[in-house]
Amino acid sequence: MNQSIQYFAKEPKIYPKRVWGRYRIMKWVLMAVTLGIYYLAPFVRWDRGENAPNQAILIDMANHRGYFFFIEIWPQEVYYLTGLLILAAVGLFFITSLAGRVWCGYLCFQTVWTDLFVWVERIVQGDRNARKKLDESRLTWEKIYKKTITHMIWLVIGACTGGAWVLYFNDAPTLMDNLAHGHIDRPVLGWVIALTLTTYLMAGFARQQVCKYMCPYARFQSAMFDRNTLIIGYDEVRGEPRGKLNKDGIGDCIDCSLCVQVCPMGIDIRDGLHYECIACGLCIDACNGVMEKIQRPAGLIRYDTMVNQELRAAGMADHSWKHYVVRWRSVWYVGIMTVVGSVMLYALVTRSPQEMNILHDRNPLMVKLSDGSIRNGYDVRILNKTHEDRSYRLRIEGIDGARIMMQGAGQNDPEHIPVFADSVGHIRIFVIAPPKEAMAERHDIRFILEDLSQPIITEEESMFIYEP
Ligand code: SF4
Ligand code: SF4
Secondary structure (H helix, E strand, O other), X not given: OOOOOOOOOOXXXXXXXXXXXXXXXXXXXXXXXXXXXXXXXXXXXXXXXXXXXXXXXEEEOOOOEEEEOOEEEOHHHOHHHHHHHHHHXXXXXXXXXXXXXXXXXXXXXXXXXHHHHHHHHHHHHOOHHHHHHHHHOOOOHHHHHHHHHHHHHHHHHHHXXXXXXXXXXXXXXXXXXXXXXXXXXXXXXXXHHHHHHHHHHHHHHHOHHHHHHHOHHHHHHHHHOOXXXXXXXXXXXXXXXXXXXXXXXXXXOOOOOHHHHOOOOOOOHHHOOOOOOOOOOXXXXXXXXXXXXXXXXXXXXXXXXXXXXXXHHOXXXXXXXXXXXXXXXXXXXXXXXXXXXXXXXXXXXXXXXXXXXXXXXXXXXXXXXXXXXXXXXXXXXXXXXXXXXXEXXXXXXXXXXXXXXXXXXXXXXXXXXXXXXXXXXXXXXXXXXXXXXXXXXXXXXXXXXXXXXXXXXXXXXXXXXXXX
16 A cells, blocks of 8 residues: 655644743743843943943954953953853753753743743733634634734844844944934844844744754753753652542542643653653642642652652652762762863963964075074064053073064064054064074074063064074
8 A cells, every 4th residue: 555654743833821830930030030131231331441342241343352341352362262161061061960951941042032922922812722712713803913913022022132132242332322323234234133033933933843853952961861860750659540639549630731731842741751841840830739729739740850759659768959969970060160160260360461472484484694694584463452552572582692673664673562452463573693503403482572561471482493
């Protein structure tokens, strides 16, 4: 028989029901805090003096700088960013190993924006049953009105999201002022439109499918789970056999299906642990509400570990919290975070306000002058990371009698090299060594840069080449 194989199953729309309880409140609070930070942080000011921007968090693409309150990152210092990413990743692994997918359930931007969009949907169209009914109903003026309002609010939220993002790359008050006067650059506009549409599509339509099919983290985080990791667990021993209230011989689960109706992933947690579960705790709130009404103890669904579930099934007492907090896995993660954090802190505290990069000429490697002296050329970049103009002295060590000569009109004094505030000074120099001292194939030399206004010294190793 010729059977056609279906490779694609359409994802049914999920209509999460309204729920109230401890975890729902926690989610609202975290949503308010994270969205508040995201939308308002670009307006926080930070005084860095006259020659620097006063936006606390700014990625200044035009001048190749990153600002985060008192921290200022130059392109040469991108390792700070690497360190931050490592810290963030290991921090996430640590939290996942302890408490499962709580990042996904409470703080991931997909969850936060989807929650916000579902809230809008609920305000305009009503709770689960009303939304379902509206979707299934024929086209009426009421349906058009409610759907239009919902989508318009979604688009406004999307636009605010995209708009806030570009503020991190521009001076926020100036950009807002330009926007108010209708002046907006094309790249900025492009970003706002792109992020408006992605927010609208991801939080309005894709929703749980992003977590299920698009997010790579959802796939590999099971590697951080073990039997002591907190998961959302249904207490089968207590709950089964499920059935109608007051029926003889049944467990505490009255099979009301509220835990399924509130789930944003459309899961029935009573079937066991699902890889789709984002540990949001809403089914706990729903079930605790039911337990309160039927006067049974809360916690039929709860954050639990597999070890505790097994212990309880065997009639034994739960392990204490120390068992899941203090584990080799968590000790490793904390160790890595401590090492990376300490290295970053050390680098930050000992960060020099000046830097020097030196590149020996490749061609020619050396030049023999008419008096027999040997000359090597170098490209020197001096980074003045302060917000004031500075002057420097450049010296060389490693060859007796060698001297530095500057190349270029108006720049002929290595004792006084001016570099503007917050900029890179680019100079060309020659090192000229007497013939007797230069007669070795290669000398290891050291350039020494001194700030003339304060005792700060930077050293850079290089070489001096002689070709017979
Ligand atoms: S099963 Fe419970 S914790 Fe998991 S996603 Fe659904 S509501 Fe959230
Ligand atoms: S909410 Fe609680 S009582 Fe109702 S079906 Fe779910 S587990 Fe059973």
